Amino acid sequence: MDRNQFTGLILMFALLAVYFTWFAPDPAPAEELTTQEEPVEETMTEAAPTDTTTVLPSVPDSVQASLINQQYGAFAFAAGQEEATKTIENDEIIVTFTSSGGRIKEVVLKNHKDYMGNPLVLMDGSKSKADMIVDHNGKTINLSELTFVPTIKNFGDTTQISYVLTNGSFSLIQKYLLPPTGFQLAYSIESKNLNTVLNASDVKYNWNHAINRAEENLEDGRYNSNIRYLLADGDYDELAERSSEFEDETLGSQVKWVSFKQKFFTAAIIANSAFKSGYVSQTVDFGDTTSVKNLSMQMLIPYSDFANNFKARYFFGPNNYRVLKKVAPDFEENLDMGWGPLPLVNKYLIIPIFHFLERFFSNYGIIILLVVIVIRIILAPLTWKSHMSMAKMRAMKPELDEIKAKHDGDMQKAQQEQMKLYQQVGINPVSGCIPMLLQMPILFSLFFFFPNAVELRQQAFLWAHDLSTYDSVLNLPFEIPFYGDHVSLFTLLMTLSTILYTWSNSQITTVQGPMKTLQYMMPIMFLFVLNSYASGLTFYYFVSNMVTFGQTVLFRKIIDEDKIHRLLQENKKKNANKKKSKFATRLEEAMKASQEAQKNKKKKK
Structure with missing residues (x-):
C-alpha cells in the first residue's frame, strides 16, 4: 500500500467516525424493536428479494418533446412512436413491412426451404435494413426513425400497401405494389411540398444486408455470393465473388441496378431511371455461421427524382434464367453461366x-x-x-x-x-x-x-x-x-x-x-x-x-x-x-524448324 492509499484510508475512517457521532439516527423504542423481532423467521421465508436497481428520475414529457423537436425539426410529429408491421403476399413471396420508415422488413420465399427445412428468409429484419436519409435544415434525418401510417388496397389480384407521412402542410407517400404472382415488388415515392422542409440535396439510400445461410455447405455459399451491378451506360460489373476479404467499389456514374447475389437466390433494387452514383462493399464475418456474407450498398437518389416521383422495383427470387432475363437488362448475369462463349452455349x-x-x-x-x-x-x-x-x-x-x-x-x-x-x-x-x-x-x-x-x-x-x-x-x-x-x-x-x-x-x-x-x-x-x-x-x-x-x-x-x-x-x-x-x-516446314532448333540446342551444350 503506497502513501496516498494509506492517507485516503485514514480520512475515510475519520469521516465515518464523525458521521456516527453526530448524525446517527436515534434508537427505536423498545416496543417497536420487539414488534420487528417477532416475525423475522416468517419474513425471511416469504418476503420477495430486495430490488437493488437504481431508479433514475424520469425525464419530463416537455423535455422529451423539446429533444425530439431539436433532433427532427418539422418531422418531430412522427418520431418516438411504437413500431407496427403489416404483411402482404402473392403466390411466390411473403413481404412484411414496418411502420418505422415505411420500409420492407422481411421477405420469405414461399416455395423454397433452407437446408434445415425452414421457410427460406431471403431478407431478414434482424440482419438486413434499408434506410433513406434526407437533409432537413442541415440535419440528416433517417426516415427509418419516423413512423409512417399504412393503408392497404386491392386492385383485382394486385395488392398495394402505402405508407404515409404527413402533417397537413407536406406529405411523403411510399407505395409498394405486389402482383398476384412473381418475385418483383414495384416501389414509388410521391410527395407534396417537400421543398418546404427539405434541402435540395441528393437523398441517400443505404441497404445493409447479411445473407442468411440457406445451404448446408457454408464455404461454397460464400464462394458464390457477391454484389453485382449495371451502370446506365450498359457496363456490367461485380465484386470478386470468391473473395473472403473486404471488397468495395465506388460507382461514379449512374447506376441502373444493384443486386445482392447468392448461389441460388438474389435480392436487388432496380431504378426505373437511375441512381446518381453509389458505393458497394462486401465482407465475411467468419465468426457468424448463420450468415454467408455481409453486403452493403449506399446509393444516391437525385433530389429531383425523390421530390417528384421516384420509381424503382425490388426483386426477391431464385436465380432462374427464365425469371431473371425478364427483370431488367443483363439481370440474368446474376446466374453464373461461365465465361467467353460458354454463356451463349448455356x-x-x-x-x-x-x-x-x-x-x-x-x-x-x-x-x-x-x-x-x-x-x-x-x-x-x-x-x-x-x-x-x-x-x-x-x-x-x-x-x-x-x-x-x-x-x-x-x-x-x-x-x-x-x-x-x-x-x-x-x-x-x-x-x-x-x-x-x-x-x-x-x-x-x-x-x-x-x-x-x-x-x-x-x-x-x-x-x-x-x-x-x-x-x-x-x-x-x-x-x-x-x-x-x-x-x-x-x-x-x-x-x-x-x-x-x-x-x-x-x-x-x-x-x-x-x-x-x-x-x-x-x-x-x-x-x-x-x-x-x-x-x-x-x-x-x-x-x-x-x-x-x-x-x-x-x-x-x-x-x-x-x-x-x-x-x-x-x-x-x-x-x-x-x-x-x-x-x-507448312506442317513439314514447322517440323524441320523444330528439329533444327533441337539440334542447335544440343550442339551448344
Missing part, C-alpha cells in the same frame, strides 16, 4: 433443352439422363467424323510401324515419311482432334450450368439427397488434401467409367510411350476436383461416359476397317506423284 442450347424436358418430366435425374442423350445425338456427326479419322489411322498402323522400324532413331526422317504417307492416302492427322475440340464448349458449359441450376436444388435422385450439391455416401474421419472429408459416389463412378473408356480406346489407337500413361492422369485429377461439386454434374458426366462407350462399340461394328484400308491404298496409288498441299508443306 443460353441457347443447354437451358432450352433442360426447360423443354421439364415440361414432360418431374424427376430431375431422368431429365439429366435425357439431356445426355439429346446432346450426344446433336454431337453424333462430330463423333462419327472423329471415329472415322481414328479408324483410318488404325488402318495405316502397319505402314506407320514399318516407317518407324526403317528409320529407327532418326525421328526427323520418320516424321517426314509419315507426313508423305498421310498426304498420299488422304489422311489429315489432326482431323480426329477437331471434332473433339468442338465438343469442349458444351462440356465446359455444363460445368457451370449444373452447380448453379436452382431447379436441381433439394431435388433427390437415387442416393443423392440434393442434386445441387455433392452426394456423400461416406464421411471420412479426416480430411484428405484437395479431396475433402467425404466420398461422392457419382464422382467415383464418373472416374471409373472415364478410366474404362480410356483403356478401351487405347487398345485400338496408335498412341504410344509416355502419352499412353498420361491419358489416365486426367480422370484421376477430376476425381479430386469434382468430389465436392454438384452431384447433378458428376451424374451427367458418368452417364455421358457410358453413352459414349456405347456409341464407340456401335461405330466399331458399323465401320469396316478392311474396306477403309483398301480405299486408302487406292488413294495412295492415285496420289503417288501429287504435289504436297499447302497445309502439309
Whole structure:
C-alpha cells in the first residue's frame, strides 16, 4: 500500500467516525424493536428479494418533446412512436413491412426451404435494413426513425400497401405494389411540398444486408455470393465473388441496378431511371455461421427524382434464367453461366433443352439422363467424323510401324515419311482432334450450368439427397488434401467409367510411350476436383461416359476397317506423284524448324 492509499484510508475512517457521532439516527423504542423481532423467521421465508436497481428520475414529457423537436425539426410529429408491421403476399413471396420508415422488413420465399427445412428468409429484419436519409435544415434525418401510417388496397389480384407521412402542410407517400404472382415488388415515392422542409440535396439510400445461410455447405455459399451491378451506360460489373476479404467499389456514374447475389437466390433494387452514383462493399464475418456474407450498398437518389416521383422495383427470387432475363437488362448475369462463349452455349442450347424436358418430366435425374442423350445425338456427326479419322489411322498402323522400324532413331526422317504417307492416302492427322475440340464448349458449359441450376436444388435422385450439391455416401474421419472429408459416389463412378473408356480406346489407337500413361492422369485429377461439386454434374458426366462407350462399340461394328484400308491404298496409288498441299508443306516446314532448333540446342551444350 503506497502513501496516498494509506492517507485516503485514514480520512475515510475519520469521516465515518464523525458521521456516527453526530448524525446517527436515534434508537427505536423498545416496543417497536420487539414488534420487528417477532416475525423475522416468517419474513425471511416469504418476503420477495430486495430490488437493488437504481431508479433514475424520469425525464419530463416537455423535455422529451423539446429533444425530439431539436433532433427532427418539422418531422418531430412522427418520431418516438411504437413500431407496427403489416404483411402482404402473392403466390411466390411473403413481404412484411414496418411502420418505422415505411420500409420492407422481411421477405420469405414461399416455395423454397433452407437446408434445415425452414421457410427460406431471403431478407431478414434482424440482419438486413434499408434506410433513406434526407437533409432537413442541415440535419440528416433517417426516415427509418419516423413512423409512417399504412393503408392497404386491392386492385383485382394486385395488392398495394402505402405508407404515409404527413402533417397537413407536406406529405411523403411510399407505395409498394405486389402482383398476384412473381418475385418483383414495384416501389414509388410521391410527395407534396417537400421543398418546404427539405434541402435540395441528393437523398441517400443505404441497404445493409447479411445473407442468411440457406445451404448446408457454408464455404461454397460464400464462394458464390457477391454484389453485382449495371451502370446506365450498359457496363456490367461485380465484386470478386470468391473473395473472403473486404471488397468495395465506388460507382461514379449512374447506376441502373444493384443486386445482392447468392448461389441460388438474389435480392436487388432496380431504378426505373437511375441512381446518381453509389458505393458497394462486401465482407465475411467468419465468426457468424448463420450468415454467408455481409453486403452493403449506399446509393444516391437525385433530389429531383425523390421530390417528384421516384420509381424503382425490388426483386426477391431464385436465380432462374427464365425469371431473371425478364427483370431488367443483363439481370440474368446474376446466374453464373461461365465465361467467353460458354454463356451463349448455356443460353441457347443447354437451358432450352433442360426447360423443354421439364415440361414432360418431374424427376430431375431422368431429365439429366435425357439431356445426355439429346446432346450426344446433336454431337453424333462430330463423333462419327472423329471415329472415322481414328479408324483410318488404325488402318495405316502397319505402314506407320514399318516407317518407324526403317528409320529407327532418326525421328526427323520418320516424321517426314509419315507426313508423305498421310498426304498420299488422304489422311489429315489432326482431323480426329477437331471434332473433339468442338465438343469442349458444351462440356465446359455444363460445368457451370449444373452447380448453379436452382431447379436441381433439394431435388433427390437415387442416393443423392440434393442434386445441387455433392452426394456423400461416406464421411471420412479426416480430411484428405484437395479431396475433402467425404466420398461422392457419382464422382467415383464418373472416374471409373472415364478410366474404362480410356483403356478401351487405347487398345485400338496408335498412341504410344509416355502419352499412353498420361491419358489416365486426367480422370484421376477430376476425381479430386469434382468430389465436392454438384452431384447433378458428376451424374451427367458418368452417364455421358457410358453413352459414349456405347456409341464407340456401335461405330466399331458399323465401320469396316478392311474396306477403309483398301480405299486408302487406292488413294495412295492415285496420289503417288501429287504435289504436297499447302497445309502439309507448312506442317513439314514447322517440323524441320523444330528439329533444327533441337539440334542447335544440343550442339551448344
